[in-house]
Amino acid sequence: MVDFAESTKMAVKTLAANRLRSALTMLGIIIGNASVITMVGVGEGAREYAAGQFESLGPNVLFIIPGSPASQNRTLERPRALTFEDSEAIATQVPTVDSVAPQLVTQQTVVAGNLNTNSTITGVTPEFTTVRSFEVDAGRFITDEDVERGTRVVVLGPDLADSLFPSESPIGQTLRIRNVSFEVIGVLEAKGAFLGDNQDDIAYTPLTTLSSQITGNTSPYGLEISFISVMARDEQSMTAAQFQIQNLLRLRHRIVDEDSFTVRNQKDALELIGNVTGALTVMLAAIAGISLLVGGIGIMNIMLVSVRERTQEIGLRKAIGASEQDILTQFMIEATILAALGGAVGTLAGSGGIMLVSALTPLAAGVSTTAVIVAVCVSGGIGLFFGVVPARQAAKLDPIVALRSA
Structure with a gap:
């Protein structure tokens, strides 16, 4: 043994x-x-x-972007752009949606005194902070009145504020974007990076101001936007909201074949x-x-x-x-x-x-x-x-x- x-x-x-x-x-x-x-x-x-x-983008968020889901259209024509009117229709006609935040994004040089930096400029509405879970650290955010009147005001991310105003409070200061003067009315709380993109190095202006005075309105269908962020009422409403948004935009864009837009579900991305x-x-x-x-x-x-x-x-x-x-x-x-x-x-x-x-x-x-x-x-x-x-x-x-x- x-x-x-x-x-x-x-x-x-x-x-x-x-x-x-x-x-x-x-x-x-x-x-x-x-x-x-x-x-x-x-x-x-x-x-x-x-x-x-992805969770930092906000709870129960859907993203609507131009272009077909397959990222390949059957013609060489540019897909019909999303418009501010599309976002308003979603907000008023889709019952499973809580808030809608259209966004127009561009890259511009921002100048403050003798300092300048190349930064992302995003045109937004007041619903942006709700949908994307942003908080204001100082000052205030953009209001409905700012959007309606197209006022020249801007809210800065904390990193951008530190770059342009390193030794003083940015609130009330003036900066220039393409030689257009903007008043700084607020600074957001730090949000951090999203997949390598620094969300704290962005300037936010009223969407109408950015479209009319910086980028120009190039869409024949209305005020063109880059994409739409949508917050569903709750987690259980995500699928229904996605389906209802797709049907509404198909009717508005008169689509009978391939969609000219894509609705991205946060859970699908995860x-x-x-x-x-x-x-x-x-x-x-x-x-x-x-x-x-x-x-x-x-x-x-x-x-x-x-x-x-x-x-x-x-x-x-x-x-x-x-x-x-x-x-x-x-x-x-x-x-x-x-x-x-x-x-x-x-x-x-x-x-x-x-x-x-x-x-x-x-x-x-x-x-x-x-x-x-x-x-x-x-x-x-x-x-x-x-x-x-x-x-x-x-x-x-x-x-x-x-x-x-x-």
Whole structure:
């Protein structure tokens, strides 16, 4: 009967006597485990980051943009633009909609005194802060009266305010956009970046002012806008709101074939990003898993070398009564210890890598318990699998031949 305790004790002593070789043997397993755990953690962090970015756009938000869903029209004609009148129709005729925020976006140079910067200028209505969950930090936001009268007022993102007015309050100050003077009436609270686009470096003006005095109205159908943000009444109304908006715009644009607009659901975007990041995580984990396979091959190679080096020891043990099962067990235990210890060290290294990623990037990467369990189990299994061949070779050695070859 095999004495597992004795076999384990001998295996540990043997590995301890060859520390450098044991450490080098474990290196492949360590790198494999660390890579798998780090890549899975980064993938999960990317998914959480993307979800947080979309949630920052506001709750229950739909986005309506010009162009067909397939991003490819059957003619070379430019699709009919969305208009301010479209947004008003959605606000008044779609019962599942709570607020509608049309937006007109352009890039312009903003000048304040002797300072200037190239920034995004967005024409909006008062509903913008409700739909997109923005808060005013100082001053006030654009009102319905500003939109109706086309007043030359502007609200700044905090980063843009700091760039243009670094040493004084921007409220009440004047800046110029294409040589048109605007009065700063407010500064928004910090919102952060959305997928790399800094939302705090934007200037907001009344939509009518931007259209009439900066960009010019180029649509024959009405006041042209870049896109429309819509907030549904609640999460359960999202699908109904999307369907009703599509039907209304088809009637308004007299569409009988392919849509000239696209309604994007926030949840659909989140699901798409989740699928992409999930597939990317699996791919990265699979690539990193190759290191585990390489580590297993390394274990087998070193164990085969160990069998040849310890031929005399094996012969002597078998000569004094050790069975093939005893020899097989010892070598299998050695391989398993190498793989398991390498897995443990790799897990620690992977956890450290995730902490480093979290500290140096916006990704809130975390250690996946599932990834740790799978990686350690796989590394242990690899040790067993690749330890079989050298263990069987050692167990089959003839004691007489082994002693003679020593």
